[in-house]
Amino acid sequence: MKIEMKYWKKLTPEERLARVQQALKDNVDFSKDASLGYPASKLDEKVFTNESLFLREMPVLSTYIANPNHIGCHTFGTSEFAFKGTQAIEREVLSMIAVDLFKIEDGQYDGYISPGGTEANVQAIWIYRNEYLKKHGAKLDEIVILASEDTHYSIPKAANLLMLDWEKIAVDPVTRELTSDAVRQGLLSSLSKGKKYFIIVSNMGTTMFGSVDNPIVYTDVLKEYQVPFRLHIDGAYGGFVYPFGDFENQINFTNPDVSSITIDAHKMLQAPYGTGIFVCRKGLIENVLTSEAKYVEGMDLTLCGSRSGANAVAVWVILTTYGPHKWYEKISVIKMRTNWLCKQLDQLGVSYFREPEMNIVTIRSECVPIEIAHKYNLVPQSHDESNQWLKIVLMDHVEIEHLKDFIHDLVSSKSLSPN
Structure with missing residues (x-):
């Protein structure tokens, strides 16, 4: 594997601590600053104290106690000024993932640290559903999700939440591979039900088998029938494993058909639970802009809304510990x-x-x-x-x-x- 990284670097413990301490200084300090308008504060000091030298020298735990809220998407427009320090760290993490690991060009992506891979998968399908509804005039019953029978349960959950159908594609029972015939059969079945717009979820490491779909098997068939599609890669499990092999990984943004990728940090990366990562190409995430969130600077483009900035710091610390x-x-x-x-x-x-x-x-x-x-x-x-x-x-x-x-x-x- 060729390891040529622009943003993902190994740092010393002193460098990591200094970076996070500076980020916290750039955030609002609820202990000292006159911050009257936020429905937020640091963690309750009667339960969570940060007075010990030990805790002050633990960057992730210090961030948990400071309790930054990373509501919104910090790669798109403006964000809450009070937490600008740790938001910058989140953007650094996203650069390591989107640019270095998944090979997108600088500045050509949006994304955020989500509360897990399930939300990140729902976020992707939500974006593409809204894109079809808003920009193509699609009806709900004309949109369908194509994903294999080994796909994570977050996909039928997304289908239920977003009122979409899921066309389950069979895999080979021995190799767990997708075949063109199975995809074609699923596509024809969907077309016969009046489906016109397709959201593909291709797996980079299924939960039960670790099997990896070849997304080109999907896209070749859909291009043959000249139907509109969006392609999402669910790398929630495999994203921190599969690309690190002695082969040239093609499941990334060098494939122009890939629109978004999910990856979990709370699996192989051993970050605290509730730490997923969602990245997509520019021009997509605004399909889920919640304009009613006018009191939030930059408004909101995420499913969860408020989320802990400490999770972003945890991923940053892990990645820079290893390189x-x-x-x-x-x-x-x-x-x-x-x-x-x-x-x-x-x-x-x-x-x-x-x-x-x-x-x-x-x-x-x-x-x-x-x-x-x-x-x-x-x-x-x-x-x-x-x-x-x-x-x-x-x-x-x-x-x-x-x-x-x-x-x-x-x-x-x-x-x-x-x-």
């Missing part, structure tokens, strides 16, 4: 552990699925006794008797020793031995 090279090394180690596990399962003849550049191994449920599945907290595809799959996610805390214990128990339970 791109150390992050690549970390993901490489995790992939090596995943390779080791797959080799053991191969020797035992255990049936499983694994996307080669991902760190999820999904095993056929009949291959793992239920007591072992419970002991190691394997996650089922379905929490009922119909379940067919159990997954292992090779997160940072999952080491070879844990995997050895799992393999040992699996061998003992089945009286198996490696070939």
